[in-house]
Amino acid sequence: MTDQLSKEQQRLAELESEISKFEEAITNIRQGDFSETSDELNRAMTENTKLKFRLEILNKAISNERKSLKTAPQVSGMISIVSHLKDVFQQAIVAAFPELNNAPCVVTESPKADYQCSSSMAICQLLKEKQIKTSPMEVAKKIIEKIPYSSLIDKTEISGPGFINIFLSKDYVKQAIHSILNDGVKPPQTEKKRIVIDFSSPNVAKEMHVGHLRSTIIGDSIARLLEFMGHDVLRINHVGDWGTQFGMLIAHLEDRFPDFVNVSPPIADLQSFYKESKKRFDEDEEFKKRAYDRVVKLQSGESNSTKAWQLICDVSRREFQKIYDSLDIKIVERGESFYQSRMEKLVKELETKGLLEADDGRFIMWGDKNDDFGGIPLTIIKTGGGFTYDTSDMATIKQRIEEEKADWLIYITDAGQATHFKAIFSCAKRAGILDSSKIRVDHVGFGVVLGEDGKKFKTRSGDTVKLAELLDEGLKRSIAKLMEKERDKILNEEEMKEAQKNVAYGCIKYADLSKNCKNEYVFSFDKMLEDKGNTAVYLLYANTRICSIARNLGEEFLKSLPKLKKETSIELEHVKELKLAKVLIQFPDIIDRILRDLTINTLCEYLYQIATTFTEFYDVCYCIEKNKQGEIVKINTSRILLCEAATAVMSECFKILGLKTLQKI
Structure with a gap:
């Protein structure tokens, strides 16, 4: 450890001496005939700049080494080894090849050592483009010569055409294990963010089925990871609790339980109740007309329709909670109904900005023309004046960014919705809602669950598995x-x-x-x-x-x-x-x-x-x-x-x- 520091100090002294000579030469030249020696002056100034840059790198390396020498016996906390090694080798690459800008630094785990730096081949190619002939082996040697001291590294060696094998110090490994035992298992340090993660999302009046399993489990695990990292995580259950289907459910409730306003209806099997109402909706025109009327009343806030809607939602909510309790899932319900007023404001805003385009009775919005998915339009207002899932999802992204102050948005749904969310993100950018340089947004799509026969997982009767x-x-x-x-x-x-x-x-x-x-x-x-x-x-x-x-x-x-x-x-x-x-x-x-x-x-x-x-x-x-x-x-x-x-x-x-x-x- 001390020997390594001494070598670094010697290199630093040599560089300081070179810089001093160049600075003296520059001074002498400036005092003479500038016009006749401009080439020499420029060369000297260029060399001076390069050396100062190298000096800065080495100064930083020595500072780190002194800190390591002072604190090595008291190392605490788990660190990202790969990140640390990348920093170390980045310093070495810059010191070895100051003439290259943004030279790649690639460090990965290796079966032949603990880790491996595989940057030599790419750097060799960059040097050739500058008419500098060399080989990956020579590049690797130069990198190794410039590696600053690190208490994590025991030794390095060149393998194959120019790979640099990295072996961890046993002392560091021991210290890291001591840290686990005495300080606990800690997450890597990161900037804390406000994160909204949207997962599970069942529909009211329908039982959760195997299709909801993946979204619920994957979403919960990602949320747990982010919470472990110390982020401020809001887990959202974007429940389907609004729309046309509630008109038929309310109308059916009125017929089955006329006194529902005063006496809570004993709806034990909401799935059967939904199927009954859907059958009537499909077969009975008078019932369908009444169902549409109830949708209008619900959206206008009529008391009886609102009461019926709340009763149906409560029955579903209790059934959902049984599942969440069994699987130990913590989630905040925020249904589509939450965004009704926000959808109205959003539409007015998009109209004011001139972003809506009439299209055969509906109004659509195109995304950012620079995005791959900007050419897929969203239906913001459907024929007849109603809103759509597109409208709802645009309102949710706006609410989560502007009201929740989210730095990161995550959506967990089936992979089939990937195109939909790409279009949503693209339109949100165009509307000025989403700035992707400041806010990270991810759609985590998942595949379907199959049965052992390789087909979509269903019951023997062909129904969806509850x-x-x-x-x-x-x-x-x-x-x-x-x-x-x-x-x-x-x-x-x-x-x-x-x-x-x-x-x-x-x-x-x-x-x-x-x-x-x-x-x-x-x-x-x-x-x-x-x-x-x-x-x-x-x-x-x-x-x-x-x-x-x-x-x-x-x-x-x-x-x-x-x-x-x-x-x-x-x-x-x-x-x-x-x-x-x-x-x-x-x-x-x-x-x-x-x-x-x-x-x-x-x-x-x-x-x-x-x-x-x-x-x-x-x-x-x-x-x-x-x-x-x-x-x-x-x-x-x-x-x-x-x-x-x-x-x-x-x-x-x-x-x-x-x-x-x-x-x-």
Whole structure:
């Protein structure tokens, strides 16, 4: 560490000497005949500028090194290793090749080392464009010569045509594990934002079905991740509680329960109630006319129609809440009705700006002509004067930006709505509502759920699978699996119930989240309840086993853990110990990666990697040694603390995914 600093200081002194000579030369030239020596003056000034730039880079590097030397023994907090290494290698590249502007710096994980910088080939090409002949190997050598000191780097070496392999310092890995044990699993630092995330979004008077499962689970997990990062997150349930269908529901309610204003109607099966009203709407012209009349009355605020609408919404809301309670989903309902007055104001604003165009009785709006989806018009006012989903979604984006002061908007819907949202974003830009340079907006689209026959997941009768029934079936399958494994002989009644719920709901969630959400996935209880492979059961079991290692040493040992975490030196002598530790400290990088593209399956893959790496470690590294009589003869405290770090990281991953862990399984 000190040797590296000395080298940097020597390089700094050499540069300072060169700059001094050039500055002296410039002064002498200026005092002489400027016109005859202008070329020499320009050359000297150019060199002077380059050297000053390099000096600034090295000064920054030395400042960082001195800080590292001072604080290295007290490193705390988890950091993004990839981000740190990019900063280090960016400094090296700038110092090695000051003549290049914006030279690429690419650092990734590597199977041949811990990390790898693969910038040499691209830099070599840029140099050739400047008529500078070199090779990727020579470029890599120059980069390595200029790498500033970093307490994370143990060594570097050149591999292949010019890849730079990077090996982490074992001391840093130990310090990072100590940080996990004593400071907890912390998120990478980031600027805090106000984020509105729109997910789940069922329709009133209709039961939630399997199609709502993905939006609800994916949206909740992304929200949990953002909350873990410390962002101010507003979870919105954009419920379909407005529109033509309510006219027929209100008219049907009036016929079935004439005294609904005074006596709350006993609507037990809202789905059947909806089907009855829809059948009448399709077959009875007089009923249809009355239904349209009720829509007008509802939108004008007529008391009886409003009362009927509220009753229907309340019945749906109670049914939705049962699902959300089962899946531990926290969400704020804000239906389409919330935006009615805002839609009216929006339309007036768009008219004033001249953005609406008459089109065969309706009024449409085109998006930003510079966008790929600007050529897809929105229907803002339909024939007859009513509003559409386009109007509603334009009003929501305006409300979330202007009233909620959102910095980031996220919509979780099926992939089929991707074009619709691209058009919404484009029109919002054109209307001056959305400034994409200041506000991030994402549509996370997901594929459909398939049955084991590879077709869209439906019941045997061809109906859509109700989400409540799916969850009930999960509970039945879960308890059957636990009984098959004779868990009832180990767990008491209360523990069995907890295991049943956590396994059932955990399996349903994880089977979805572990797949790339953009793709379709096959729903199979048999596969998701397997206790091998990348499944919730396997991971929950692995985490429970890790937790039990320290617990098996008794209460006294558990009480001593806080002190041991602070005072025990982590030893990573075995290759499997070091491998596990290096996987654990990748957590901030995994989080950074997910935040870029909102792909939660990346976290599932990482969780599975921890579990499998832990198994490799546990198979060859004894934490507790016993004699033939079963008596404990040796406790490897360092390894037990490594186990504690593993379960700490795994537990945080489970929380983000919305899975509940178990003490026993």
